[in-house]
Amino acid sequence: MNNEHYDVIIIGTGAGGGTLANALAPSGKKILVLERGTFLPKEKANWDSTEIYAKDRYRTSEIWYDKNGKPVRPFTHYYVGGNTKFYGSALYRLRERDFEKVIHKGGISPEWPLKYPDFAPYYDRAEKLYEVHGKRGLDPTDPPSSEDYPFPAISHEPYMERIHYALKDRGLHPAYQPLGIKLNEVNRLFSACLRCDTCDGFACLVDAKADADVNGVRPAITYPNVTLMTEAKVLRLHTSRSGREVTGVETEITGKRQIFSGDIVVVACGAINSAVLLLKSANDKHPNGLANSSNLVGRNYMMHKLAFIVALTVRPKSIVYSKTLSVNDFYWGDKDFDYPMGNVQSLGTITTDRAAANGPSFVPKVIYKTIADRAIGWLLMTEDLPDPNNRVYVKGEKIYLEYTNNNEEAYKRLIKRWIRVLRSIEPRNDIGSLSLYLTTANMSLKDVGHQCGTCRFGEDPKTSVLDLNCRTHDVDNLYVVDGGFFPSSAAVNPTLTIIANALRVGEHLLERLK
Numbered sequence: 001m002n003n004e005h006y007d008v009i010i011i012g013t014g015a016g017g018g019t020l021a022n023a024l025a026p027s028g029k030k031i032l033v034l035e036r037g038t039f040l041p042k043e044k045a046n047w048d049s050t051e052i053y054a055k056d057r058y059r060t061s062e063i064w065y066d067k068n069g070k071p072v073r074p075f076t077h078y079y080v081g082g083n084t085k086f087y088g089s090a091l092y093r094l095r096e097r098d099f100e101k102v103i104h105k106g107g108i109s110p111e112w113p114l115k116y117p118d119f120a121p122y123y124d125r126a127e128k129l130y131e132v133h134g135k136r137g138l139d140p141t142d143p144p145s146s147e148d149y150p151f152p153a154i155s156h157e158p159y160m161e162r163i164h165y166a167l168k169d170r171g172l173h174p175a176y177q178p179l180g181i182k183l184n185e186v187n188r189l190f191s192a193c194l195r196c197d198t199c200d201g202f203a204c205l206v207d208a209k210a211d212a213d214v215n216g217v218r219p220a221i222t223y224p225n226v227t228l229m230t231e232a233k234v235l236r237l238h239t240s241r242s243g244r245e246v247t248g249v250e251t252e253i254t255g256k257r258q259i260f261s262g263d264i265v266v267v268a269c270g271a272i273n274s275a276v277l278l279l280k281s282a283n284d285k286h287p288n289g290l291a292n293s294s295n296l297v298g299r300n301y302m303m304h305k306l307a308f309i310v311a312l313t314v315r316p317k318s319i320v321y322s323k324t325l326s327v328n329d330f331y332w333g334d335k336d337f338d339y340p341m342g343n344v345q346s347l348g349t350i351t352t353d354r355a356a357a358n359g360p361s362f363v364p365k366v367i368y369k370t371i372a373d374r375a376i377g378w379l380l381m382t383e384d385l386p387d388p389n390n391r392v393y394v395k396g397e398k399i400y401l402e403y404t405n406n407n408e409e410a411y412k413r414l415i416k417r418w419i420r421v422l423r424s425i426e427p428r429n430d431i432g433s434l435s436l437y438l439t440t441a442n443m444s445l446k447d448v449g450h451q452c453g454t455c456r457f458g459e460d461p462k463t464s465v466l467d468l469n470c471r472t473h474d475v476d477n478l479y480v481v482d483g484g485f486f487p488s489s490a491a492v493n494p495t496l497t498i499i500a501n502a503l504r505v506g507e508h509l510l511e512r513l514k
Contacts (some may be wrong), residue, residue, distance in 0.1 A: 006032040006227075007513060009249055009262035011234050011277070014082025015498040016482035017268030018220075020214030022129065022497070023506030025220040026509060029513055032260060033217070033226065034251060036233040040085050040213070046205040047198040053357035058086070059205065064445075067402040070340055072445045074272075080230060081213025082270065083449055084495065088200035088348060089180040089209055089322060089497075091132045092492035093123050095331065096143040102488075105339040106407035107385045109488040113458050113468055116143055127178075130210040130499060134178035141328040142175075154179050156324050160346065161316045163376075164325060166425035167510035178496075180210030195321050200348025203267045212499075228254065236281040237265065237478070243285025245477045262365035264477050264509060268502075271301070271484040275392045275454040276399055278480075291455075291472035296465050298393050300386035301403065302453040302489040303443070305342075305411045307380040310350065310438040311422050315372035323348045331491060341414040342491040346375035380418055382411040383491040392454055401445050408449055452483035452494050469508045481505050 007029035010017045021033050040058065045051040052058070058079070064072045079085050094116070101111040124147050126132075134149040136142060153176035156164055167174040182195035191206035207214050221228045231253060238248035238259070248259040256414050269272045275298040279289035289297050327344040334341060355368040355375070390403045458464030461473035472478045481502050483494050490497075 004032075004260070006030045006260065006262040008032070008264045008266065009034065009260055009510065010266045012082065012253070012268035012274075012482065013212060013217050013228075014119060014268065014270055014272065014482065015084050015212050015216075015495050016502045017214030017266065018081060018084070018251075019126075019129070019499045020266060020268065020481050020506050020509075023503050024214040024509065025223040025226050027510055027513065028225055031226045031404045033220070033228045034232040034234055034249070034260075035080050035228065035230050037080060038230045040077075040079040040081070040203050042205055044205075046203045047134065047196070049351065049353035052202060053354065058060075059136060064399040064401055066445055067400065072401065072447050075446045076448055079213070080228070081211045084211035085203045085209075085213060086201060086416040087209075087211070087495060088493075089437055090323070090345060090493045091127065091130055091178050091180045091209075091210075092343075093143050093145075093178075093500075094119075094490045094492060094497055095141050095328075097332070098488065104383065104385060104407055104460065105337075107387075109340075109383060109385060109490075110485050111213050113464075117198045119497070119500050120145065122504045123496065125503050126496055126499040129503070130180040130215050130496070131182055132178050132180050132210070132496075133176075133183065134153070135176050138173060138175035139326065139328050139333045144507035147463050149494040150179065152185075154181065154183055154321075154324050155185055156247040157319050157321065159376075160325055162501040163425065167327065167421070170421065170424055172327060172329045172421070175326045175328070177324055179323070180215075182210060183210045196351040196353050197320050199321065200323050201367075215510070234269075237277065237290055237323045238281075239283060239285060239290070239475065241285075243283065244475060246290075246475060249305065260326065262477075264479065264512070266479045266481050266509075268481045270482050271446075271454045271486075272392050272399070272401070272448060272452040273479050274484050275301075276394055278455070279392075279394045284375045286474065291465055291474040291478060293474050294462055294465055296376065296388070296456065298454050299388040299391045300421055300453040300456055300487075301390045301392050301401065301451070302384040302386055303403075303448060303489070304384050304489055305382040305405070305407060306443045306447070306450070307324060307411070307415050307451055308347070309380065309415070309418065309422075310440075311376050311378070311379040313374045313376070317376075319349060319376075320350060322346050322376060326419075330414055334413070334417060337410075339410055340491065341410050342380060342382035344414075344418055345379050345381075347379050350375040353402065361402055366498070367462040378418065378422075380411075380414050381491050382407055382414055386453055386488060388457075403445060450483075450489070450494055452486040452489055455480045455484035455496065456487045457485040458487065468504045479505060479509075 135153040183192035399458040457466035
């Protein structure tokens with residue numbers, strides 16, 4: 001047993017935990033941050049497509065299982081900063097209607113117990129903390145804001161600019177993606193970002209990505225009251241005899257077990273691993289898992305319905321950073337479809353090395369270069385609807401993901417609609433394509449980058465795991481601060497909402513700690 005007692009223990013350093021540590025650090029309270037991984041090493045491999053994609057250099061070797069017992073190696077990373085070390089830095093606010101009950105073709109997206117105005121001031125703070133670049137007023141689905149983005153939008157390169165104007169000519173409303181990258185286009189001498197082609201899906205060698213490590217944890221640990229322990233895997237939580245408070249955080253550090261205690265314990269391991277930790281912490285007072293009287297811990301797992309479309313152009317194009325364009329004209333439907341469809345955004349640059357790393361090794365590299373020189377990637381995102389049968393659970397030490405696809409018609413319509421849009425702009429401004437569109441649809445269980453929903457928040461302990469402050473209904477000093485609190489997934493990247501919620505909960509905790 002570790003003799004030191006802390007005011008707050010935070011488990012995990014991703015978008016939720018890293019941001020919360022940053023918010024609480026100036027309070028002077030004694031804070032322990034536990035991270036199962038290390039700091040990501042700075043090395044040339046950070047920007048090496050072969051190391052990242054072909055050799056999975058930084059991806060966990062951990063194995064999970066699907067409902068049939070088939071092994072799944074999740075596409076997740078255990079480092080300070082969590083998966084934000086490798087994210088594309090797209091930091092969207094949920095749309096205002098996303099907080100309401102929404103009828104989809106495939107089911108119902110439930111109403112949130114708090115609404116957009118409750119999150120709006122924390123979105124403002126989140127965008128400042130993560131240095132978001134963007135421009136308001138272009139996207140008709142943009143929620144209201146009292147402030148502009150902290151930094152100007154990342155500009156389109158000439159080829160993407162031509163696509164932008166071609167889309168406008170078709171009556172659409174292309175907008176800039178809200179991006180957390182530290183690029184100063186006015187004065188490159190003061191720019192951390194180099195505007196390179198290894199950003200989306202890569203760790204940043206020069207710390208120019210606004211991630212939970214660089215923008216959250218590192219500033220936090222400059223305070224003497226904040227202690228970060230790396231390579232510290234939390235195994236289970238212990239409670240008092242009444243079961244009403246967490247009294248011990250059992251942790252494995254360099255092969256030895258230690259138990260830490262704190263007035264407040266915050267679980268921020270990501271939606272999947274937070275649910276796993278609660279389930280593995282079952283005891284006599286919580287036989288189905290800690291804080292699981294609702295039987296909802298691990299249930300309603302959502303991960304978004306994602307499709308990748310690659311369009312090949314006739315002539316080679318010159319582009320370095322293509323992840324700047326967003327289209328939400330079909331977010332709430334189309335003229336012949338009265339149900340939400342989703343979001344469209346351009347992807348990071350498809351380079352020769354990246355294409356080769358993701359393709360068969362026997363294909364000559366010149367073929368991959370020919371493809372990369374002509375390829376533009378698009379990410380399409382449709383809402384994944386909550387289903388209690390889509391869940392995370394444990395058997396012994398094994399982690400299982402049980403998942404069945406939903407909302408298929410809206411998803412397929414978005415894919416077909418976007419391909420029609422791309423074909424309609426082919427003749428414009430030398431955008432012309434070969435009408436060849438390669439689509440990777442229905443991401444597999446290993447793709448857990450947008451995980452959410454496993455510990456939903458709400459006012460009723462029978463229908464939610466957490467209260468409105470993300471404290472568990474069943475345990476007085478236990479909070480969950482990651483994507484697990486989402487009642488629905490919406491159809492934009494979840495990271496900014498996780499960050500905003502961490503700032504919101506941080507404000508509540510500061511009041512409680514007084």
